[in-house]
Amino acid sequence: MLEFLANVVLFVPAGALALLWLGRRAGWWWAAAIGLALSGTIEGVQALMLADRVADVRDLLANTLGSVLGALIVRTVLRTGRGSASRRDRPSPG
Structure with a gap:
């Protein structure tokens, strides 16, 4: 489980x-x-x-999941940043 989570985080x-x-x-x-x-x-x-290394489908899954999480984090940060910037730029009422 720790190796799976490490692969997620690394990607x-x-x-x-x-x-x-x-x-x-x-x-x-x-x-x-x-x-x-x-x-x-x-x-x-x-x-x-590496002679003793075997490709593992779980590594592919964990790495791909990490890539998706990274993309979703960036998308969320960009949307949040864009939303708050537009609120700051609006003139105050009154």
Whole structure:
């Protein structure tokens, strides 16, 4: 369980960067696709380079979940920041 959670946390920045790189209009599914592709590449390279390493579907799942969480966190922060900035810019009544 600890390894699964560590894999989730390690891929949160990948999802956050993916959403920032692709722009606000990109959906979380793009971060999921990028996280899955990146994770698959890492798992494949590890399986080829390290004789005792076996690719694990749970790692792919955890890494992809981390990417999605990172993208959702960035999306939430951007929406919250945009909403509060627009309230500050409004003239006060009276």
